[in-house]
Amino acid sequence: MYPTEFVKTQLQLQQSKGAAVRPILSNYINTMYANDIPIQLRYNGPLDCVAKIVRERGPFGLYNGLSTLVVGASYPSYVIL
Numbered sequence: 001m002y003p004t005e006f007v008k009t010q011l012q013l014q015q016s017k018g019a020a021v022r023p024i025l026s027n028y029i030n031t032m033y034a035n036d037i038p039i040q041l042r043y044n045g046p047l048d049c050v051a052k053i054v055r056e057r058g059p060f061g062l063y064n065g066l067s068t069l070v071v072g073a074s075y076p077s078y079v080i081l
Contacts, residue, residue, distance in 0.1 A: 002069070003062035007049050014042050 043049040053061045 002066055003050075006062055006064060007046050007053070010049055010053070011043055011046065 043052060050062070057064065
């Protein structure tokens with residue numbers, strides 16, 4: 001299930017990074033035109049995201065950050081024992 005969560009997170013992060021640009025630019029540009037600034041997205045959807053990650057990082061790129069998740073989830077189990 002982790003690759004689907006990773007792809008979802010990548011898609012969400014690209015939108016939040018683009019949204020953060022608008023307030024910064026609106027300080028320098030007339031606010032009337034601030035919403036007309038095009039935001040270039042890295043991925044065109046979930047399948048495009050998977051294809052680009054596999055092309056750039058290989059198939060194990062979809063599991064990026066999994067070790068941190070496993071360690072964080074297993075730690076409470078050791079404490080209970």
